[in-house]
Amino acid sequence: MLYTYSDLQQYWECPRKWAYGREWEVPPKSLDTAMFRGTLAHVAVQAYFKGADAKAAIADRIITEIEYWTNGRPPTSALVEADRQTRKVSEQAFNLAAKYVRAYGGTVSVQDIEQELIDVDNPQLGGHRDAWGFSDDGKTKETVLIELKTGDYPDIEQLLASGQHDFYALLHNKLYEQPITRIYLDVITPELVTRVERPPQLERGMYLLEQLATAVEQAPTAIERPHYTWACRRCEFFKACRTRDGRGDDQVVLSQIAQRRLE
Numbered sequence: 285m286l287y288t289y290s291d292l293q294q295y296w297e298c299p300r301k302w303a304y305g306r307e308w309e310v311p312p313k314s315l316d317t318a319m320f321r322g323t324l325a326h327v328a329v330q331a332y333f334k335g336a337d338a339k340a341a342i343a344d345r346i347i348t349e350i351e352y353w354t355n356g357r358p359p360t361s362a363l364v365e366a367d368r369q370t371r372k373v374s375e376q377a378f379n380l381a382a383k384y385v386r387a388y389g390g391t392v393s394v395q396d397i398e399q400e401l402i403d404v405d406n407p408q409l410g411g412h413r414d415a416w417g418f419s420d421d422g423k424t425k426e427t428v429l430i431e432l433k434t435g436d437y438p439d440i441e442q443l444l445a446s447g448q449h450d451f452y453a454l455l456h457n458k459l460y461e462q463p464i465t466r467i468y469l470d471v472i473t474p475e476l477v478t479r480v481e482r483p484p485q486l487e488r489g490m491y492l493l494e495q496l497a498t499a500v501e502q503a504p505t506a507i508e509r510p511h512y513t514w515a516c517r518r519c520e521f522f523k524a525c526r527t528r529d530g531r532g533d534d535q536v537v538l539s540q541i542a543q544r545r546l547e
């Protein structure tokens with residue numbers, strides 16, 4: 285099992301919630317349209333970088349998604365709705381990708397896309413970065429890590445400061461001879477495409493990698509400890525969690541949650 289930056293985010297929110305989610309991974313209750321639009325836009329941009337057909341790539345990804353939702357079961361009304369939604373967002377995703385390619389498609393000579401980066405020192409840790417390559421602006425040659433985001437971010441500089449991209453840059457540098465010298469964070473919205481860039485801050489990436497290693501070490505005991513938090517008010521595991529604290533059988537409640545979602 286590979287633990288990633290998003291595991292750390294969830295662990296920081298609540299270690300027990302993270303452990304429950306990891307153990308009881310089942311299809312989501314409903315399709316997150318904004319997230320899926322972003323996934324499809326990523327797929328289309330990747331297809332562009334690979335020289336492939338973006339519309340065909342989106343269609344393939346939708347089929348995979350529907351198969352995931354149905355998982356061998358006959359379609360329910362929720363699945364039919366999911367299908368309808370995916371087809372609706374596919375066009376929006378394609379338009380986002382086209383906008384991105386027009387703005388920045390030629391600025392990097394892309395070497396690789398969407399790879400899994402595994403930490404050479406701890407193969408349990410890693411992540412997926414969007415792309416890396418060499419800047420192609422005719423000026424200084426930089427080795428660039430590209431991260432794409434879709435959605436509205438009120439402060440993109442703040443998004444860049446999250447350290448997620450430094451985390452990927454660190455993993456990249458451990459694996460490749462060409463170290464990342466610049467991070468491009470590209471945000472695509474229907475209105476505009478924005479790029480913020482800076483050199484990687486590797487000490488920030490190292491801090492996050494160490495924190496993730498600690499979280500993984502503590503994972504076996506994460507379910508044991510109650511963790512009272514603001515996140516409780518919208519936690520889907522609230523009932524299981526309180527049952528456990530009352531020395532009841534939280535596994536029964538967790539099975540019920542999983543079963544309900546599959547019905």
Ligand code: SF4
Pocket residue numbers: 298299300301304510511512513515516517519520521522523525526
């Ligand atoms: S109810 Fe609260 S403490 Fe329990 S798992 Fe959820 S967020 Fe964590």
